[in-house]
Amino acid sequence: QLRLVESGGGLVQPGGSLRLSCAASGVTSDYYAIGWFRQAPGKVREGVSCINEIDGTTNYADSVKGRFTISRDSAKNTVYLQMDSLKPEDTAYYYCAAASNYIPTACSGSDNLLVGMNYWGKGTLVTVSS
Numbered sequence: 622q623l624r625l626v627e628s629g630g631g632l633v634q635p636g637g638s639l640r641l642s643c644a645a646s647g648v649t650s651d652y653y654a655i656g657w658f659r660q661a662p663g664k665v666r667e668g669v670s671c672i673n674e675i676d677g678t679t680n681y682a683d684s685v686k687g688r689f690t691i692s693r694d695s696a697k698n699t700v701y702l703q704m705d706s707l708k709p710e711d712t713a714y715y716y717c718a719a720a721s722n723y724i725p726t727a728c729s730g731s732d733n734l735l736v737g738m739n740y741w742g743k744g745t746l747v748t749v750s751s
Contacts, residue, residue: 623647623740625717630745633707639747641702643717652719654728656680656691657702658735659713659747668734669715670702673727680731685711707749714744 629641641657656671670681670691679691690703700717720727720737727737 623652623719623721625719625740625742627715627717627742627745630715630747632748632750634751635707635709635749637707637749638703638705639707641704641715641717641745641747643700643702643742645698645700645717645719648721652721652740653723654720654737655693655700656718656728656734656738657700657715658718658738659711659715661713664713666735667713671728671734672700673729675723678728680728680734682731682734686731704747707747709749712747712749714746716744717742 624646626644633639653674654671657669658666659669660666668682669685672679688706693700718738719740721739724737726733
């Protein structure tokens with residue numbers, strides 16, 4: 622079992638920054654990709670970014686490229702999402718997710734950000750508003 626706990630959400634003005642954290646516990650060596658997705662009220666779930674644990678590559682949704690950066694601290698079993706130049710349309714619940722089964726297409730590109738993700742955290746709310 623893998624447990625994911627997000628933190629770092631809050632209210633920020635447009636143009637501001639936030640850093641989200643996702644602490645992983647349990648069988649932490651047993652995932653092949655980890656990342657973030659978001660869901661705004663009334664909208665479909667959207668993959669934001671992920672790290673491919675097989676080759677270390679990172680991928681991003683086109684909507685956040687150049688503004689968001691995903692990283693991890695392996696010693697702390699924590700994944701981060703640095704969000705800069707935030708826009709009102711970034712407002713959403715942000716969830717950490719991980720793939721515990723090997724799927725070749727998991728986190729292989731911006732169109733596969735959610736492929737294989739079968740563990741999720743409870744989310745943290747990000748509100749971008751003036």
